[in-house]
Structures are given as C-alpha cells and as structure tokens.
Amino acid sequence: MSTVGRALSGDARISERTKHAVRAAAEELGYVGNLPARMMRGGSSNLIGLILPDIQNDFFASIAQALSESCDRQGYRIVLSITGDDPETEVRHIRDFVGARVAGIILVPSADLKRESIALLRQVPHVQLLRYAGGPDDLWFGIDDSDAMERATSHLLDLGHRSIAYVAASERLSTGRRRLEGVHNAYRKRGIPPSSLATFLDAPTSTWGERAVHEMLALPERPTAILSGSAHVTMGIIVALRRAQIAIPGQMSVIGFGDPNWCEWWQPPITVIRPPIQSLAVNCALWFMDRLRTPEEKLVRSYHATSSSELILRSSTGTPASR
C-alpha cells in the first residue's frame, strides 16, 4: 500500500507514529529500496562512471580516492573502469555505463576514443579529466601542462644546462602534446635553439623511462640533464641511472614528474613537478555533480579548467659546470 512508500520517503501527510512504525518494520525485514525500479520511473541513478587508464599508478589512485570521497559526500557511488589505455576496453565499459544508466561519466580518455565511444558519450553527461581527447562535449579539467613543463625546463636552462633529454608520453596523448609544447616554449623564450634538446617520446611507462635512458647514454653527446614528463617514466629513469651507476646530480641532473613519497626519500631527493591532483579531482567532482543537477537548458557546452603545478626543488639538479 502506498502509505508505506510515503512513510519511507518522509511524506508530510503521514503521521509521525505511522512513519516510525513503518521504518521499524522495514529495518526489521532488512528492506532496502530497489534502485533499478526507481530508475525506471525516470529517476536517475547515484552511480558515476569513472574511467581510468590504470589504478596502480599513484597519480590515478589519488584521483580515484579524491573523487570517491567527494562523490560519496553527495551520495554518489563510483563505478570503476580500468582501461589500460585500450580503446576497445574503453568503449565496452562506456557502453555498459550507458546501459546501467549512470548519472554521468568522469573519464581520463585513452589517446584514441573510438567513434562509438564518442557517440555513446553523447547520451550521458560527462567530463574529461587530465587528458582531453575531443569528443562531443568540450568539458575538461586538467593541469596546465604546458606551463608546468615550461617552468621545469626553464629551471634547467637557468642552471646552465644546454643538453637536455626530455622523456615522456608521445604526442598522441593531449597531455604529451601540451607538455612538449611547454618545453619548447622555455627554449623559445630564452632564444636558445632547441636543437640541443633530445626528446624520447613513447608510452608513459617505467619501461620506457629505462629504455630511453639506455638510448641517451649511447648518444655521442650525453645530455647533462633529464626531464621527465610522466610519473611512471620518472621511476624508470631513476632505476636505469642507478643501474648504470650514474650519480644524481653529480653526473646527471633529474627533474621528475608527479610526487610520490619516494621522491623525497630517495637519496638525493628528487626535484619534481607536482601537479595538484587532489584539488583537481575535487574541483572536477564538485563541478560535475553540480552540473548533474543543472537543468538541461542551462548547461554550458564548453568549460575548461586548468590548475597549475608546483615545481618542488630538491637536490637532484645541479649545474652542468659542476662536473
């Protein structure tokens, strides 16, 4: 009978006594409202799809944590998709999210969103995080990649480095493009020909960091500094240098990307670019949940928000002259 439903949803017309009775009975029986049924009536779910390339990456784990907390506070739950940057997995998960009628999707897209992914995203509110891969809407929260790398590069140039190796993700990722742009900007603004810049661009993995170091050590003119444009790459670089017994910063200066604890503990502690992932994720979550409540007709079709990174100076950088 409808009295029950009304009591549970706290309808004003129901007496307090009845409400208590009903609530008690519900508790007793372990009754829990049926979300799917609610949704069928047109209500929307409290699920937000979160699409990440990799949850073991510190970077994305922090994002998941911050998003999850923020969303939880407003009653939203996270459905997790880990794509491994595979567009096929990505499209499959998006399709499922749409099928499950999630309230919205927050995604760190793979380099190449499939056509179908884009079509599917058209059917559901979404926002891109960190990376921007085109798509139906122009909604994006990210860090100012270009500025961050420009400052890091400038730091190295100011220390006198003229032969710098830049190891990062390829330009297929939007972040890769913007970061490389920043590196170039630093050279340009100082009027230094970028010919002395060696770039090693590929997948943002520690494996690639290691391989890049091996390649650059084989170069006729060995760089005096390495600049990393990805968290995992940083790890690979450091391990490879240690294995090659190249002292930091004695024989090689290093600036890392991202700031897990070990950057501080490492001997010597690593200078890093620290992107504000916490606040980025929180901002994104809050903005997105607000948008989910915004009536269709008032929605903006374009929104970009960039946060700036910090350059954390530690002892892993030195002047090339000191060698």
Next chain:
Amino acid sequence: MSTVGRALSGDARISERTKHAVRAAAEELGYVGNLPARMMRGGSSNLIGLILPDIQNDFFASIAQALSESCDRQGYRIVLSITGDDPETEVRHIRDFVGARVAGIILVPSADLKRESIALLRQVPHVQLLRYAGGPDDLWFGIDDSDAMERATSHLLDLGHRSIAYVAASERLSTGRRRLEGVHNAYRKRGIPPSSLATFLDAPTSTWGERAVHEMLALPERPTAILSGSAHVTMGIIVALRRAQIAIPGQMSVIGFGDPNWCEWWQPPITVIRPPIQSLAVNCALWFMDRLRTPEEKLVRSYHATSSSELILRSSTGTPASR
C-alpha cells in the same frame, strides 16, 4: 513490438535478415539496452561491489586491478567503495550496493562490521578478502598470515637476533591477530622465550611505523631487528630509521611487508614478505563469479582459501653479532 527485443537478444525464431535490420537500426539510433529495466524483470545486474579500505595503498590497488580485470573478462563491472576503515562509511556503501541490487560484494572488511552491515550482507552473495571479520557467511580468501610471519621471524632468529621489535596492525584486525600468532609460533618452536619480543601494535599506517621506531629507540635495550607486519608500516619504519641515521642493516635489521618496487631500489634493498596478492585476487574473483552462477541449493556455506607468501631475501638483514 517484441520482434525487436527478440532480434536483439538473438532469438532463434527471428530471421537473420530481420536481425540485421534491427541491429543496424539500433546502432543508428545509439540504442543501448536498459539494465535497470532488465533487472526489474528479475535478471541480475553485472555489477560487483568492491569494498576496500584505501585505494592508494599499493596492496589494495593491486587487488583492485586484478579483480577488475578478472571480472571484466566475464562481463562484470566493479562498483568501488573506499571506506578508510570507517564502519559507518562501510555500512552506508553496503546499503547502497544492496539497493542497487549488485550481483555480489567482495570486501576487505573494516575491523568491526556493524550489526547492520552483517544483516545487509545476508541479502547478497559476498566473500571476504584478506581480512575476515565474521559475518553471515564463512567465505574468505586470504593469505596464510601466520605462516608468513613465522617464517620471517624464524629468519631473524636464525640470524641470531634475540631482541626483535614487531610493528604491525593491532589485533582488532583478523590479519593482525594471525600475524602476531605466527611471530609467537616461531619463538615457541625454537623454545626461545618471547619475553625479548617487543610488540608495537596499532593502526596499519606509515605514521604508526614512524612513531613505533621512535618509541623503540627510547627503550633501554634497543632491538637489533625490526619486523613489519603491514605495508604502510614498513614505509614509516624505513623513513624513521633514515631520519634517526640508523644504518640498515649495520645498526638495525629490517624485514618489510608487501613488495612495492621501492623495496628493491632502496639502498640497501629491503628483505620482505611478499604476499601473493595478484593470484589471491584472481582466485577470489574467479571463485566468486563461479559461485554467482551456482544455484542456491548447491552453495557451500563455508570456504576458506589461503595462499602462502614468499620471503624475499635482500640485504637489509644482518646478524646482530656484526655490530
């Protein structure tokens, strides 16, 4: 018309031509089946709730990754709950999971499942992972904590250590209890009085690891070895020792728990107990999904599976005599 539904679900009675036509039209319109509606008809969802204390912990991140992959392969999606070991958050999320009619729940429970959590779990298939906190069903996948710690302790005792500090999670967690048990077993089997064992049990955090080190350094008789019973604690121990300028293993032997990469890279590399979390998670996922397909009447009511850990010997342990 019902022909459409049949065509999409591949009913045998529908001609191939019609099917193709329908599929094409569906594709065209971007039609995606409505999961909530399907569920209302009694079908079950393809969502599995995953409850973890903390996704930034390497340990749990690996589990999330492995579970997610295994589940994905069979079409299941993960709804993520991060509890921060807070029983209130936990019960809220479990309630939501039940409300969303997830197919099942895989959980690393907090120390104290609330009564309501237990009642709710009664309504949905579930399995506990790593920790076991009682509850309606007696289904659990974990590591053989006792054995792992016994072997690690034995290793230290065999090296001649007689004054060992054990830093770990409190006995409120099932894992904490079993691990302490293992430590004691090692002493008992060797007939060594455990009076020389100093235990520092509290929350499994790096903060606790640091504080415990400070406390033990203030002891009249400083231990010659530290044994960690938690991944985060390990990190805290190492940082605190470095800050106190105590050399490993010169002045203090250390055995860590868990095996993130930095254990290997740290100078000197850290000897660790490596629990087989990958295989644990995969085993658990496969078993659980199989169970979800098992008819009610054939379900076992009790199932325990423990995997054994490896002891990875590296250079962070030495003999007390060498000092």
Next chain:
DNA sequence: TTGTAGGCGTTATCAT
C-alpha cells in the same frame, strides 16, 4: 489520511 491505477523498459508467455 489512505487507497488505486498507471507507466517506466524489458522479456517470458501466450495468442495469432
């Protein structure tokens, strides 16, 4: 204050 009825999208069943 409480009851009734209808509809959300899907699919199993029954009828054509």
Next chain:
DNA sequence: ATGATAACGCCTACAA
C-alpha cells in the same frame, strides 16, 4: 514468424 500482454517495484496523480 510475429504481435499482444503481463509482470517486475517504485512513484505519483488522482480518487475516496
């Protein structure tokens, strides 16, 4: 081979 119908659980407009 295809169409019509009922039912799942919830909510709400309307009736009593």
